[in-house]
Amino acid sequence: MRSPRRQPVAGAATRTGPPVPPAWMRWLPVCYVAVVLILEPLTPVDWPVSFLLVALPLVTAFAHGPLVVAGATALAVVLEGVLAGTPCCAGRSVGYLWDRHYVADYVCTVLVGGLGTILAAHRIHRERTLADVRFVADIAQRVLLRPLPRRIGNLRLESFYLSATAEARIGGDLYEAVPTAFGVRLLIGDVRGKGLLAVETAAAVLGAFREAAHEEPDLAALARRMEQSVSRRAAHIGGSETGERFVTAVFAEIPADGRVVRVVNCGHPPPLLVRPDEVRELDSGRSGPPLNLGMLLTEAHHIDSYPFRPGEQLLLYTDGVTETRDANGVFYPLARRLRSWGPLEPRTLLDRLHHDLLDYSGDRLQDDTAALAACLLDGGPRSVDDSSEP
Known part of the structure; x- marks a missing residue:
């Protein structure tokens, strides 16, 4: 018998009594x-x-x-x-x-x-x-992955986090959106490993990003700042696996006065630009190593810029999405699925993705999945501080 549909983790935590038997x-x-x-x-x-x-x-x-x-x-x-x-x-x-x-x-x-x-x-x-x-x-999930504002300036935001097991609430996948003086800055990442250590690392990464996003004027500098933060965290934990405690991440910046998206990729699956007639993978082939593996980087983090017009969506996701497999072991074809669905609103898109992943895997997800959709609304530039909570 197939297990009941699991809802993505979001919203305020509410205390409930013991489960009611069928x-x-x-x-x-x-x-x-x-x-x-x-x-x-x-x-x-x-x-x-x-x-x-x-x-x-x-x-x-x-x-x-x-x-x-x-x-x-x-x-x-x-x-x-x-x-x-x-x-x-x-x-x-x-x-x-x-x-x-x-x-x-x-x-x-x-x-x-x-x-x-x-x-x-x-x-x-x-x-x-x-x-x-x-x-x-x-409560811990709400603190770690707090609900994002549904709108920041002229940017519409939606997100979801889907645990691989119905009992779990939190894991090593993370996302955040921060309105700053430099534009709206987005982060999605995936901590290597599972368990409490991964949750602690994710909390440290989110805390560092929420602070550094307001201070670093350059997106590459922000990535370097996050690299230093994760490295200090790994060194503080210590142990023989310090060099293996890394975080894959994508940093994106959408300025309030320009219709462009800037991306710095640190070993993470590339974002997708969803247009009414096209689904494009934003991959320049110059992705840097994951955070805490900066010793492998011989040059500065590279910033890629792409046109981002009203009505288009930027989809950030973790590898739990693309590594979902069906009964035959075939990976989930995310880009092809998005093309077949056509233009959708951000919330509708993520809801469709949530249910399609469960259908594709037969309710047997092997990894946590997180996704963040950002849609540029039509109209003149608005202040990034003009945001509304869900």
Whole structure:
């Protein structure tokens, strides 16, 4: 059975209670009792189906709390006694209310009911704990990848983060958009590795970018500043894998007074420029190494400039998108998919991408995915400080 659709991580964190079991599981005890009551009169006296009621407390414990389980235990004992003491069932001439086998059945039902009550209480406690943990993870996600303004100046922004597992909330993929005096600066990146170390590195990268984006007038200087920050972070962590702790990233800048996009690529999948009649990969072939591998760079970071006209979109994404595979191991054809969809609004585009990735992989994503879409709106230049929150 295919797992339920996972929603991209976004928006404010809200505290929720324990998950509600599906309706069929909540009604399972009632159906179980009904089947026993139907079969009991139809079976021979040597085959007392009422003995099956001993499992009713455990069946109830799957979806209900300890009080309901205790009530189901009492009901099971009463029904067992009624069925045992009814001579008419299956042609009986005498009841077996106090027969030693039935008395043993009553005792077993009470014992199983006690265990079921304990299990139900433990399940409720675990579910509440898991709900609290997820709430904390949602708060951490909101701090790490805070919701972007839907509009900055004449730039429309949308984003999504899709975890590879339904239980996870945060990972090593990151994105950000910062309005500055030099224009709107965008970042998307992917930290090598997984787990808490990747999350900590992503938080450090985002914090450094949010500060440096306002101070460095040149996009290449901003990339160098980020290189230094990641290198210091890796050295601070220490260990034998310091040189392997790197971050692939793309920095983009869209000035408020010009219809151009400037890009510095640090070992990351190249952005896509989505036009009504074309999907173009912004790859000049001069990508630099990932952050923290700057010793491999023999020259300064190279800035590539491309025309960016109203109605066009810039799509930044992590390799979790293009490395998604279908059942035959074929990689996801992102550019071809975008061409087939035609012109779409940024939110519609990312929603379509989200569902298409799940369909393509059969809900079996192998890596976290993040994407950021920026669309230039028609109209005169507007201040980059003129932004609105979602």
